[in-house]
Amino acid sequence: MTRTKYQETLGILKANIREMGKLSQDAIHNSVIALKNLDVNLAETVIDGDQVIDDYELRIEKCVSQIISLQSPTAGDMRLVTSCLKIAIDLERMSDLAFDIAQSTKRIEEEHIKPLIDIPKMAEIAENMLEQVMIAFANNDVKLAESVAKLDDEIDRTFYEVWKELITMMAQDENIINYASQLLFVIRYLERIGDHACNVCESVVYIASGKREELN
Numbered sequence: 001m002t003r004t005k006y007q008e009t010l011g012i013l014k015a016n017i018r019e020m021g022k023l024s025q026d027a028i029h030n031s032v033i034a035l036k037n038l039d040v041n042l043a044e045t046v047i048d049g050d051q052v053i054d055d056y057e058l059r060i061e062k063c064v065s066q067i068i069s070l071q072s073p074t075a076g077d078m079r080l081v082t083s084c085l086k087i088a089i090d091l092e093r094m095s096d097l098a099f100d101i102a103q104s105t106k107r108i109e110e111e112h113i114k115p116l117i118d119i120p121k122m123a124e125i126a127e128n129m130l131e132q133v134m135i136a137f138a139n140n141d142v143k144l145a146e147s148v149a150k151l152d153d154e155i156d157r158t159f160y161e162v163w164k165e166l167i168t169m170m171a172q173d174e175n176i177i178n179y180a181s182q183l184l185f186v187i188r189y190l191e192r193i194g195d196h197a198c199n200v201c202e203s204v205v206y207i208a209s210g211k212r213e214e215l216n
Contacts, residue, residue, distance in 0.1 A: 006067070006071045009063060009066065009067055010067065010077065010080065010081075012063060013060065013063045013064065013067070013080075013081065013084050014080075014084070014137075014138070016056060016059055016060050016063065017060065017084050017087055017088065017091075017134075017137065018134055018137070018138060019056065020053060020056040020057070020060070020088060020091045020092075021091055021130060021131075021133075021134040021137075021200075022134070023049070023052065023053050023056065023095070024053060024091045024092075024094045024095045024098070024130060025127050025130045025131055025134075026049075027046050027049060027050070027053065027094075027095045027098035027099070028094065028095075028097075028098045028101075028123060028126055028127055028130070028193060029123065029127055030042055030045065030046050030098075030102075031043065031046045031098040031099070031101035031102045031105070031123075032101060032119065032120055032123035032190075034046060034101075034102055034105045035101060035102075035104065035105045035108075035116070035119070035186060036116050036119075036120055038105060038108060038111065038112070039105070040105065040106055042102075043102035043103075043105040043106055044102070044106075046098055046099060046101075046102040047099055047102050047103065050095055050096065050098075050099045053091070053092060053095040054092060054095075056088070056091075056092075057088045057089070057091070057092045060084060060085065060088040061085065061088070063084075064081050064082070064084060064085045067081050068081060075210075076210075079206060079207050079210060080207050083203040083204075083206055083207045086199075086203050087137070087200050087203050090196040090197075090199045090200050090203075091196075091200070093192075093196050094130070094193050094196045094197070097189040097190075097192055097193050097196075098189075098193075100185070100189050101186050101189050101190075104182040104183075104185050104186050104189075107178075107182055108178075108179055108182050109178070109179075110179055113169075113176060113179065118158050118161065118162045119162065119183065119186060119187060119190070121158060122155050122158050122159065122162075122187065122190040122191075122194075123190055125151055125154055125155050125158075125194070126155060126190055126193045126194050126197060128151065129148050129149075129151050129152065129194065129197040129198075129201075130197050130200075132144060132148045133145060133148045133197060133200045133201050133204060136148060136201070136204045137200070137203075137204050137207070140204070140207065140208040141204070141208070142204070142205050142208045142209050145201040145202075145204040145205050145208075145215075146201065146205065146213070146215065148197070148201050149197075149198045149201040149202070149215035149216065151194075152194040152195065152197065152198050152216065155190065155191055155194035156191065156194070158187075159187050159188075159190070159191040162183075162187050163184065163187060166180045166183055166184055166187075195216055198215050198216035199216065201215050202214070202215050202216070
């Protein structure tokens with residue numbers, strides 16, 4: 001592999017990560033919109049799109065393998081290459097969780113007993129985290145990655161507030177147990193999405209600085 005081809009391959013690798021990040025963000029957004037509106041068709045679209053994101057992960061794995069096997073990356077490039085593989089895994093898991101939210105939407109048989117406010121709020125924060133950390137990735141921006149990771153605290157706070165509310169509602173009315181149980185799953189999925197976004201932040205910091213920071 002020539003140096004020109006090598007640099008092109010690194011560029012393709014980074015572009016694939018950014019595109020995978022955008023697809024994962026869209027999956028999160030659409031899954032929660034589907035839940036809010038109980039839109040089964042949109043939920044199915046999210047479910048069907050999961051394979052496309054999985055294909056990106058495989059594409060990134062092959063690209064990483066090609067770079068390592070055919071060229072000896074510098075220390076900085078090796079950090080980028082290995083971290084891209086880790087980021088791809090986090091993005092794939094985030095899309096899997098969006099898939100799970102879409103599945104929960106299909107399992108809710110009744111209308112919402114109250115407007116969904118906090119769950120879309122959690123999703124909005126998670127989407128923003130993913131969007132911003134992809135910008136940090138593109139620009140090797142350590143400060144942005146570190147600031148993005150702090151947003152996860154708000155997701156965690158909202159998770160515990162909604163969890164307590166749903167548990168109380170279930171205790172008061174057993175007829176909503178199935179409905180509330182699905183929402184409990186959803187807030188757990190969103191909380192985990194925030195954790196994976198933090199993992200990506202840590203990978204960006206490592207790529208840019210060579211330092212491993214615990215941001216989650």
